[in-house]
């Protein structure tokens with residue numbers, strides 16, 4: 046499937062791109078009641094793991110991850126997210142997307158560790174392409190993306206949030222955010238490291254990446270990892286207010302500025318995508334890395350409550 050970022054999509058999606066979706070679109074050409082999108086007239090479209098609540102009147106869609114229990118980024122969720130974002134982006138009704146979780150207490154637990162353990166190189170290749178694709182699609186989106194972080198946000202969850210233009214985090218001491226890869230015995234690829242540096246600066250990233258720091262809300266705000274920390278029941282409304290602020294700027298000027306700020310970082314990956322995949326596959330296939338990940342996963346499974 047040809048995607049904007051020029052990625053080849055997972056084989057099963059290439060064969061039947063929409064087969065991964067349980068599309069609940071209610072006729073996009075149908076005139077929506079209530080001014081084109083609000084109230085009962087809201088068109089619902091999405092998929093099994095991504096719920097999209099579009100509001101044509103405001104031009105904003107709320108996209109909710111729904112992969113219980115912890116929204117781990119399985120190949121299916123990654124694929125559905127990319128397709129959902131592409132659908133919204135291609136519909137000129139929409140200018141902004143709020144990314145949030147439909148699962149209680151967790152925004153996303155990051156990459157699905159079962160996708161990284163005990164699989165073969167072909168699987169890792171397909172999986173990493175999907176990770177790259179989601180990052181490129183979000184990081185370079187012409188839409189305004191706001192992360193309404195209503196739960197824990199480690200590793201891959203943080204990566205999605207970092208790709209957004211603005212982050213609002215619920216004020217709950219259990220909702221940590223950060224890149225904790227080193228604690229799993231793995232390293233962050235250069236393009237995600239660059240995104241971190243772009244957000245919180247070099248010294249803070251150097252420290253946080255090596256230590257695998259997960260920041261509670263107050264510290265995340267202090268270090269600049271999130272833009273606002275608000276009571277949990279105000280995360281979505283604050284994200285909508287932030288969205289309105291960003292949408293008050295003419296699209297063309299905002300988009301050109303976003304591209305100017307992000308292009309160099311994205312180009313670094315675009316220039317060497319295949320090499321990055323090869324690096325990832327050879328790294329993840331190492332016995333020592335597989336062992337570390339399995340130990341981490343086992344600890345997670347045993348840790349209850």
Ligand SMILES: CCCC/C=C\CC(=O)SCCNC(=O)CCNC(=O)[C@H](O)C(C)(C)COP(=O)(O)OP(=O)(O)OC[C@H]1O[C@@H](n2cnc3c(N)ncnc32)[C@H](O)[C@@H]1OP(=O)(O)O
Nearest residue numbers: 115117154155156157158159197199200201231232345346
């Ligand atoms: C090689 C370079 C890659 C660089 C890029 C990104 C790397 C990553 O993203 S790796 C993933 C790192 N993620 C984490 O370290 C988070 C791990 N999870 C947690 O800390 C907690 O689960 C979380 C705080 C998110 C939620 O806590 P709880 O609500 O208490 O849930 P549980 O811990 O009981 O988990 C429920 C269930 O889900 C399984 N689980 C959790 N996270 C993952 C995951 N990332 N992948 C796969 N499965 C996950 C956990 O084992 C439990 O399973 P069961 O025991 O079978 O119920």
